[in-house]
Amino acid sequence: MPAPISGFGLAIALIAAGLIIYIRYKKFLNEKFSKLADQQKPQSTPKSDFKPEDKPEEKKENAAPAVSTLEKKE
């Protein structure tokens, strides 16, 4: 009689069970870290008085003519 298909079910079940535990553990860690991050967020990011007018790029543009006026004085 030709060989029928037979499963190696227990080995597969063992690997699957291991993976379930691993994934649960990883999800648990992710949740814990995300909660910690949420708790730390308000402390670590204080409100800044940043205004769009104080852009550093604009300062650079303003700084360029200042140097040129100095050169002129010299």
Added chain:
Amino acid sequence: MNMPKKSFIFPVIIIVISSLLFFNYAHSKISFSGTQFKQGEYYRFLTFPFTHINFEHFYENMIALAIVSVLAFEIGITQYEFFGLFLFSSYFVGLVALLLMPDLSMAGTSVGIYAILGALTIKGISYLSKPIMIPLMLAPLFLKFIYDMMSSLEIAKASAPQFLLHFGGFFLGYKAYHMYYLTKYKPKEEVETRVP
């Protein structure tokens, strides 16, 4: 990304049908082989994924199916995907066996289980990378074949069709779910990343 609802209706249906068939019919009446199919026993093609040859075969596959279904839903495969993949791969492999190996007797849920494992390597990429996931899923299959080869060449020859069909189930599950994943999930993910 929204996680699908965890429902075990379809795995339970497969286990119930397998149990009913196992305890009410001898596997010789409902298992599948090409020669019996050609003699007019077409129903065998439908029943073979739910048939088992002995109690060891039955309980091993049922335990594997139950735990793999839990893993599948944990990773995020929906129950419809699970059932569709199970049936598609089982019947596709059955069709290939009918054409290429008509003398081979086929029975068991294991081809479907391997197809689910193949699909898990696609969906489970966020937990484990493919180079780890694929060898892990195929390890029992290859270890059994290597063990058979080491014990004797005749046993290895007898188990070679089993190995090929199981591997075929895995590959089908992997490929079919990959194509399905690209059409269903990928466009949504791209839109989610574009729109904040």
